[in-house]
Amino acid sequence: MSSEALIDIKGVTHAYKTKSGPLPVLDDLNVSVKEGGFVAVVGPSGCGKSTLTRLIAGLMKPNEGEVWLHGARVTSPRSTVGMAFQNPVLLEWRSILDNVILPLEIVPTKLSRKEKEARAEELLALVGLEGFESKRPSELSGGMRQRASLCRALVHKPDVLILDEPFGALDAFTREDLWQTMHALKAKEPFTGVLITHDLRESIFLADEVVVLSGRPATTQYRLPVAFEGARTIDHLYTPEAAEMLNVLRHQIEIAQGRVAA
Amino acid sequence: MIRKIGVPLAAIVIFLILWELLVWANGWPNYKMASPSDLWPAFWQYRELFLIQGWETLWRTVVGLGLAVIVGILLGMVMGFSRTMREALYPLLVGFNAIPKATVVPIIALMFVGQHDLNTILIAFMISFFPIAVSVSIGLSTLEPEYRDILRSLGASNLTIFWKIALPKTLPEFFGALKVSVTLAFIGTNLMEIVSPHGRGLGALFDSGKTNADFPLMFAVLLALAALGIALYYVVVFLERTFAGWAERPEH
Numbered sequence A: 001m002s003s004e005a006l007i008d009i010k011g012v013t014h015a016y017k018t019k020s021g022p023l024p025v026l027d028d029l030n031v032s033v034k035e036g037g038f039v040a041v042v043g044p045s046g047c048g049k050s051t052l053t054r055l056i057a058g059l060m061k062p063n064e065g066e067v068w069l070h071g072a073r074v075t076s077p078r079s080t081v082g083m084a085f086q087n088p089v090l091l092e093w094r095s096i097l098d099n100v101i102l103p104l105e106i107v108p109t110k111l112s113r114k115e116k117e118a119r120a121e122e123l124l125a126l127v128g129l130e131g132f133e134s135k136r137p138s139e140l141s142g143g144m145r146q147r148a149s150l151c152r153a154l155v156h157k158p159d160v161l162i163l164d165e166p167f168g169a170l171d172a173f174t175r176e177d178l179w180q181t182m183h184a185l186k187a188k189e190p191f192t193g194v195l196i197t198h199d200l201r202e203s204i205f206l207a208d209e210v211v212v213l214s215g216r217p218a219t220t221q222y223r224l225p226v227a228f229e230g231a232r233t234i235d236h237l238y239t240p241e242a243a244e245m246l247n248v249l250r251h252q253i254e255i256a257q258g259r260v261a262a
Numbered sequence B: 001m002i003r004k005i006g007v008p009l010a011a012i013v014i015f016l017i018l019w020e021l022l023v024w025a026n027g028w029p030n031y032k033m034a035s036p037s038d039l040w041p042a043f044w045q046y047r048e049l050f051l052i053q054g055w056e057t058l059w060r061t062v063v064g065l066g067l068a069v070i071v072g073i074l075l076g077m078v079m080g081f082s083r084t085m086r087e088a089l090y091p092l093l094v095g096f097n098a099i100p101k102a103t104v105v106p107i108i109a110l111m112f113v114g115q116h117d118l119n120t121i122l123i124a125f126m127i128s129f130f131p132i133a134v135s136v137s138i139g140l141s142t143l144e145p146e147y148r149d150i151l152r153s154l155g156a157s158n159l160t161i162f163w164k165i166a167l168p169k170t171l172p173e174f175f176g177a178l179k180v181s182v183t184l185a186f187i188g189t190n191l192m193e194i195v196s197p198h199g200r201g202l203g204a205l206f207d208s209g210k211t212n213a214d215f216p217l218m219f220a221v222l223l224a225l226a227a228l229g230i231a232l233y234y235v236v237v238f239l240e241r242t243f244a245g246w247a248e249r250p251e252h
C-alpha cells in the first residue's frame, strides 16, 4: 500500500479552447505522489500549474491521459479532496468558525452540529487562531485568513490536499510562520499533498519531492528528492545541502524559462 | 440613536420652515404654490381618503415590487449563469427599459380595461425589475471562480453553490438595486393611478385635486407620496442591515 501512488497523473495532455485556437497547456505530464507524501510543483509563470490542480481535483477532465486518486480514476470532483488557493476566499457573511465548517455542510457526514464545531475549533487552535472563532474574515490579517483557509481545506479530513500558491501573497515573515504551521498540521492531520509554489525555499522546506515543470505546454522536466535529517526547522534552509538544492532548482527553472540551454 | 432619527427629522422640519417662508415672502397664492400650513387642513379634511387611497397605493406598489424581485432574481440568475442567455437577453432588456413608461401606461390600461389593480401592479413591476435583474446577473457573473471551486471540488451541486455562496455574495448589490426599484415602483403605481379614469390610490386623489383646482390637496398628496416612499425605503434599509449587514466594513 505505502509504495503505491495515492495521486497518480499518467500522461496527461490538456489544451484550452481559446478564441485564437487551442492553447496547449500540459503535454504528457506524469506526476505521482505516494500516500503521506508531499510534492511541491514549481515552474515558470503561466505554464499550467493551476490547471494541474484543477485536473487533480476533478474540476476538469484532461483531453488525454488519466488522473488516479486512491486507485480510482478521477472523472468528477470527490469529497476526499481539500483545496486552498492564493486568495483565501473566505465567505464574508460567515464567522471564521462557520467558514471552516462549510465543507462539513457539503460532504456526507454523521457529525452533529456540536461535533462539527468541535472539529473546526480543534483545527483553528492548531493553527493558532484560538479565540478568533466568532470574528468575521474582514477582521483578520492576511496571514490569519490564510490559516483559516487551510483549516477549511482540512476540516473534512481529506486524504488529498491541493494547495495552489497559498502563501504567495504573504510577506516573508508571515510566510515562514505558515510553513511551520504546515508542518504542525501535517504531524496531526495526515494527508497526501500537492503544493504549487513560486518560492523555491518554500518548496524544499515543505515537500519531500520537488517537481519542476517545463514552460508551456508543461511536462515533467526534473524531479528533486528532498531529505533533511530530523524535524525540519528554518535553520535547515541555511545548510550547504539546502544551498545546493536551491542552486539545482534555480538552474532548472532557468532552463524551463528558456533562458539557458539544458 | 438620537443622531440617526433626530438629524433627519430636524432636516425635514427645517425644510418645511424654509418652504413656508418662501411662499410667505413671495406672497404666492395657493394656485401657484401652497405652503405647508395650508396642507394640514387638506390632510385633516380628507384624512379618511388619505388612509384609504394611501393603502391602495402602498399595497399595489409592494405587490408590484415583489413581482419585480421574483422575476428580477430569476432573470438575473439565468443571465448570471449562462453567457448565451446574457448575450441574448441584455439587448432586449435594455431596449425594454429605454421605453418611457408613460407611453406604456395607456397601452396597458387598454389591454386590461377595467382591471385597475392588475394594471397598476403591472406597471409598478415593469418599471422596477430592471435594476434587480442587472444587479443579480452582474453579481453572479463576476463571482471569482475560486469561490465556486471551493464547493465544486467537494462535489456540491450548482443549486448548493447558488444558495451557499452566489446568492449571499450578491445580496449587497441586490439591496442596492432594490433601493432604486422601490422609488421606481412608486412612480409606476402613480402613473397608472393618475392616468386611469375612475382610478384609485393617491394618484387618483391627486387627479381629483387637479380637477377641482384644490391646490393644497395636490401638494398634500405629494407629501404623502414622499412619506410613503421614505417609509418603504427604510424598510429596505432594515432588510439590508438584517441580511447583508456583513457587507458594511467596520469603521476605522
Ligand SMILES: Nc1ncnc2c1ncn2[C@@H]1O[C@H](COP(=O)(O)OP(=O)(O)OP(=O)(O)O)[C@@H](O)[C@H]1O
Pocket (backbone or CB within 6 Å): A016, A017, A018, A023, A025, A044, A045, A046, A047, A048, A049, A050, A051, A052
Ligand atoms: N479557462 C481558461 N481558458 C483559456 N485559457 C486558460 C484558462 N485557464 C488558464 N488558461 C491559460 O492556460 C495557461 C496556464 O494557466 P494556469 O493558470 O494553469 O498557469 P499557472 O502555471 O498556474 O500560472 P501562474 O504561475 O501564473 O499561477 C495560461 O497561459 C492561461 O492563460
Ligand SMILES: [Mg+2]
Pocket (backbone or CB within 6 Å): A049, A050, A051, A164
Ligand atoms: Mg496558477
